[in-house]
Amino acid sequence: MEAVFLGINDAGEQIYNWLNQQEDVEVKALLTEKDQLGLIKELEPEIVISAGFEHKVPEEIIEIPEKGVVNVHPSLLPYNRGSYPYMWPLLDGTPAGVSIHYMAEGIDEGPIIDQMEVPVKPEDTAKDLYERLKSESVLLFKEAWPEIKKGVKGRSQDLSTGQTHYRNELDDVAEIDLDEKVRAGDLIDRLRALSFPPHENGFFEVNGQKYFVEIDITPETELQNSEDL
Known part of the structure; x- marks a missing residue:
């Protein structure tokens, strides 16, 4: 299976390296900038995987791969879509976690493939929680990979719950x-x-x-x- 990888944050680097060691997928390109997205039209990969891509992916790009664009997001969706998801659970008490989901037109609004809640400790800083979410993101992706390859449908999010945060909110x-x-x-x-x-x-x-x-x-x-x- 041919893939393109979008990113890359700390968890994304580990996932990217792991995928390159797998015999069932060939990662054709690693894209980190918005102006590189046109390469997906040229390569027409079967799947696109994203972890830490900092730009909104247009719908016309999302529709290209047969098995979708799979995103790794360090929050318990639908809570804390968007930016700094490791910060908001400490500020407002929303649950923390990691989610693997399909990209949709809205930010982090696509169907959820798998997710898990990550406890927040009283001594946690944003950096502490980030590190734990990073580790769990990598583990969850590896566990979900067999289902992702099969093209699992995922379940819709309840977008009446949760919220989307933007960079300027910091x-x-x-x-x-x-x-x-x-x-x-x-x-x-x-x-x-x-x-x-x-x-x-x-x-x-x-x-x-x-x-x-x-x-x-x-x-x-x-x-x-x-x-x-």
Whole structure:
């Protein structure tokens, strides 16, 4: 089976390398830019696989591969379609997870092939949750691959549930108002969501100067274990 791969994020790199080791698929191209999508028209692959492609794929491209465009998305769809899906569960308490789905015209709205929920821990930052979602995405794709090859139909999403987030929404939560009255737990959750080193996301401003902040949370059990060593 001939394939084209779109991406590539950290999970996508692992999936791409794994696919290249499989005897049942030949990856003809790796595309990372929107202006490369025309190559799909030329190659006419049987399937397209996406993990970390940062551009919207037009419907005329989605319709080309016989077995569709399969996308790996690090959220429990229909929750947190779109950008920064590892951040929003920390901010608003929506469930976290990973989903493999077919692309449709709407952002992350296509039928779900497989998915799994990933627990959110009290000490998680966005970076912690991202790393766990990345690992589970790779495992879930490998498990689903036999069904994907068969052309499994997938199940429709309930689009009346969940939400779509866009890149500019990070700007709305990144700046912390030092005069704002806020519940302590909400501030901690916001800092957790903004902590993704080495990126400097959360900040406050004094006299025109930005000061960047992040949070590090350590469970008591980890401290006790380190003391026992």
